[in-house]
Amino acid sequence: MIRTASLLLLAVLAVPHGALAASGREAAPEGAFPGAPAQYTRFTAAELTRGFLALAFGSDLRIGAKPSGIRKFDHPVRVRIYPGGSVDRVAAMRRIVEDYARAVPTLRLSAVESGEPDVELRLIDEKHFRAALVAAFGAKIARTFVQRTNPQCMTSVQSSGDGRIVRSVTFVIVDKGDDVFFDCAYHELLHAFGLSNHDQQNPFTTLNQRRMVGYLSVYDRALLTMLYDPRIAPGMTPARARAVLPEVIAGLGLAIQPPARKRQGR
Numbered sequence: 001m002i003r004t005a006s007l008l009l010l011a012v013l014a015v016p017h018g019a020l021a022a023s024g025r026e027a028a029p030e031g032a033f034p035g036a037p038a039q040y041t042r043f044t045a046a047e048l049t050r051g052f053l054a055l056a057f058g059s060d061l062r063i064g065a066k067p068s069g070i071r072k073f074d075h076p077v078r079v080r081i082y083p084g085g086s087v088d089r090v091a092a093m094r095r096i097v098e099d100y101a102r103a104v105p106t107l108r109l110s111a112v113e114s115g116e117p118d119v120e121l122r123l124i125d126e127k128h129f130r131a132a133l134v135a136a137f138g139a140k141i142a143r144t145f146v147q148r149t150n151p152q153c154m155t156s157v158q159s160s161g162d163g164r165i166v167r168s169v170t171f172v173i174v175d176k177g178d179d180v181f182f183d184c185a186y187h188e189l190l191h192a193f194g195l196s197n198h199d200q201q202n203p204f205t206t207l208n209q210r211r212m213v214g215y216l217s218v219y220d221r222a223l224l225t226m227l228y229d230p231r232i233a234p235g236m237t238p239a240r241a242r243a244v245l246p247e248v249i250a251g252l253g254l255a256i257q258p259p260a261r262k263r264q265g266r
């Protein structure tokens with residue numbers, strides 16, 4: 001039963017990605033769009049903790065009751081792709097869902113072809129984006145959201161007062177090129193699963209709106225794996241999450257030791 005509901009609207013902004021630091025990185029994986037950035041693949045516990053605390057709490061625009069903390073699904077997640085738009089991206093979108101399912105098994109993610117899903121993935125052309133927002137959320141919310149964030153793609157996350165996600169709806173633009181499509185698709189699915197916020201200071205995540213990534217990075221996979229660890233519970237406060245994260249990160253073997261500090265010269 002849902003006692004209180006909250007709706008989060010989350011956007012990808014159309015901004016170019018910035019330069020990455022030059023060490024400890026690998027090329028973008030095969031299948032990424034041409035020009036996709038390289039990625040860092042090994043992180044310290046502090047880097048993972050900082051990213052998790054920044055991205056698993058808060059959001060661009062909250063409507064309704066304030067969620068009490070962590071938001072996540074507490075049951076297997078069924079995703080349904082709703083085809084649309086002038087470019088056929090269904091097969092590509094299906095592969096992205098499969099990518100998430102494989103990379104984060106604890107999501108217990110599956111694609112369904114019919115029935116009520118937990119995550120609606122709606123593929124649309126950009127020119128229909130605002131109308132789709134109005135149809136989904138009403139004119140007032142859509143207008144407020146567009147004014148505040150100038151979105152390119154978006155996700156709404158409806159959760160119960162105790163932090164369990166009830167349903168997510170994601171709109172992904174299909175007709176503005178591979179980079180926009182892949183960036184939106186990977187970025188918005190992170191939101192749909194409960195990483196609701198952005199961090200424009202974080203050089204590793206797809207949820208930095210100054211970057212276009214377009215694949216599931218090792219970093220974001222780690223954050224999602226942390227979120228779906230059983231020790232991280234729906235509704236958990238930032239303080240409680242901070243307390244259990246060292247055990248979660250160690251238990252999952254996600255972190256490397258921080259590099260030894262270089263000695264100062266003579």
Ligand SMILES: [Zn+2]
Nearest residue numbers: 010011012187
């Ligand atoms: Zn976003």
